[in-house]
Amino acid sequence: MQRQRDGPMTSDRFEATYLIETPLDPAKVAEVMAGEQSSGTFTRVAGETDELRSRTRAVVTKVEALDTADTPSLPNAWLAKKGISGPWRRARIAISFPVDNVGANLATLASIVAGNLYDLGEVTGLRLDTITLPASFRSRFPLPTQGIAGTRKLTGVASGPLVGSIIKPNVGLSPSETAALVAKLCEAGLDFIKDDEISADPVHAPLAQRVPAVMEVVRRHKDRTGKAVMVAFNITDETDAMKRHADLVAREGGTCVMASLNWCGFSAIETLRRATDLALHGHRNGFGALSRHPLLGISFQAYQTLWRLAGIDHMHVHGLQGKFAQEDAEVVSSARDCVTPLSAGIDDRVLPAFSSGQWAGTAQPTWDAIGHDDLLFMAGGGILAHPGGPAAGVASIRQAWAAVADGTSLDAAARSHAELRQALDFFGKAAG
Structure with a gap:
């Protein structure tokens, strides 16, 4: 399974890639991640208009299936309560985020690309792998002095x-x-x-x-x-x-x-x-x-x-x-x-x-x-x-x-x- 959409990264968006493990559909989990770290939550809420979503929502740009495992890498009480078991599917996913959701704010950038993702109920493993930045966004932060x-x-x-x-x-x-x-x-x-x-x-x-x-x-x-x-x-x-x-x-x-x-x-x-x-x-x-x-x-x-x-x-x-x-x-x-x-x-x-x-x-x-x-x-x-x-x-x-x-x-x-x-x-x- 490999799903990909959208073109190359543009000047108004940056991208993060992840390794995930889940007993669920990795593509659906990727959408949960994108919503969780931008304008959405687990369900649509009041005020979350189509215009707002198109302007601020993170977008899943790639889902690449990897191997599966017979046992989960990490415990997960949410899945256990729902009686959901393996096999546990691993995937590499890429998510594109709007630059304007962050601004020149490093602590918030870290919160967006990581943050609550590690606690999501849908995953039994999650690792932030890479971050790719457009030059216009990188230039908002300091360069090495020496x-x-x-x-x-x-x-x-x-x-x-x-x-x-x-x-x-x-x-x-x-x-x-x-x-x-x-x-x-x-x-x-x-x-x-x-x-x-x-x-x-x-x-x-x-x-x-x-x-x-x-x-x-x-x-x-x-x-x-x-x-x-x-x-x-x-x-x-x-x-x-x-x-x-x-x-x-x-x-x-x-x-x-x-x-x-x-x-x-x-x-x-x-x-x-x-x-x-x-x-x-x-x-x-x-x-x-x-x-x-x-x-x-x-x-x-x-x-x-x-x-x-x-x-x-x-x-x-x-x-x-x-x-x-x-x-x-x-x-x-x-x-x-x-x-x-x-x-x-x-x-x-x-x-x-x-x-x-x-x-x-x-x-x-x-x-x-x-x-x-x-x-x-x-x-x-x-x-x-x-x-x-x-x-x-x-x-x-x-x-x-x-x-x-x-x-x-x-x-x-x-x-x-x-x-x-x-x-x-x-x-x-x-x-x-």
């Missing part, structure tokens, strides 16, 4: 991946201890250093003390070497506090702040974006709760679309052969999403941030999968645990990326690069 080009300019890295690391231990270090570690990481040759997502403004190292202490060593390093290392200070907090923290970072000469997107929320990130031109490093921690079930939540394409509309500059995608649950294919598609414009003719690409279990040996599969180096490649143990020390860890990663970009195997490159050889021998055994 994005890929701005981040390269701020760090002085004109080409190749930006090599970064994370401050570890992630909690417990005092401001002076944190600054001493940052000084070592700067000396190691990093382009980027970030706080961990669980270390923001702790009692033992408040940002009011930590930011000046860290930026003092960053400035000294720049005065001595000419290298401006970007530090992403985790300023996750309530909105007013984040604005104050960002102002402090800017006063101290910093270039980047980080926020935990899911816990701050769209409105807080939008307000922060308007308040600062610092690079905004978007950390997605908690995304697994929204994405790991294949028939629940939100896929990364739709997720990163919404956050890019909030104006972020960097987005985490995890890493290939990493320590988290995502398949490599998901990491790859996520990275590609970040560097794909949301609408034709608008450069709103953001820097994909690879992390989790990364080291010199994961440069090759990353290059093979995405074919470019417009990315942030962050390694913790892959740098700090290198047997030759942090500087050798950074060197091994740069050597690996230079080799793969040149079409040289890592083993061949390691014959003339001791740091890469050490990394392959040391980390390769653990990876194997």
Whole structure:
């Protein structure tokens, strides 16, 4: 079964696609979804004129049958009360929404494409998969202030991946201890250093003390070497506090702040974006709760679309052969999403941030999968645990990326690069 109607997306409508599971007719369920998220409800009501419906109602543009299942993915009391059982039919559907139902309102956009849909009685599974926006609608929202080009300019890295690391231990270090570690990481040759997502403004190292202490060593390093290392200070907090923290970072000469997107929320990130031109490093921690079930939540394409509309500059995608649950294919598609414009003719690409279990040996599969180096490649143990020390860890990663970009195997490159050889021998055994 495949039903489709209407032509391509127009400038006055945007489109969302979904995966659904239902024991009912998927086409009828799709119509329920369209009505629920626009001008209708489960039945026609007073005031719902034909003219109003034609102007504001969402329209189902595609219903594509997929497989069926013998058991439902999620429990459903509404279906149980009605005595409706399987088989449970799965389908991919597309719904077109009027732009004017939303306006330039990100929180409402999220409510429309998701919202109550997850609670519909007709479904035993629903996942928001993609969001596609016309350029005229996308232009109502902010573009990245720095994005890929701005981040390269701020760090002085004109080409190749930006090599970064994370401050570890992630909690417990005092401001002076944190600054001493940052000084070592700067000396190691990093382009980027970030706080961990669980270390923001702790009692033992408040940002009011930590930011000046860290930026003092960053400035000294720049005065001595000419290298401006970007530090992403985790300023996750309530909105007013984040604005104050960002102002402090800017006063101290910093270039980047980080926020935990899911816990701050769209409105807080939008307000922060308007308040600062610092690079905004978007950390997605908690995304697994929204994405790991294949028939629940939100896929990364739709997720990163919404956050890019909030104006972020960097987005985490995890890493290939990493320590988290995502398949490599998901990491790859996520990275590609970040560097794909949301609408034709608008450069709103953001820097994909690879992390989790990364080291010199994961440069090759990353290059093979995405074919470019417009990315942030962050390694913790892959740098700090290198047997030759942090500087050798950074060197091994740069050597690996230079080799793969040149079409040289890592083993061949390691014959003339001791740091890469050490990394392959040391980390390769653990990876194997």
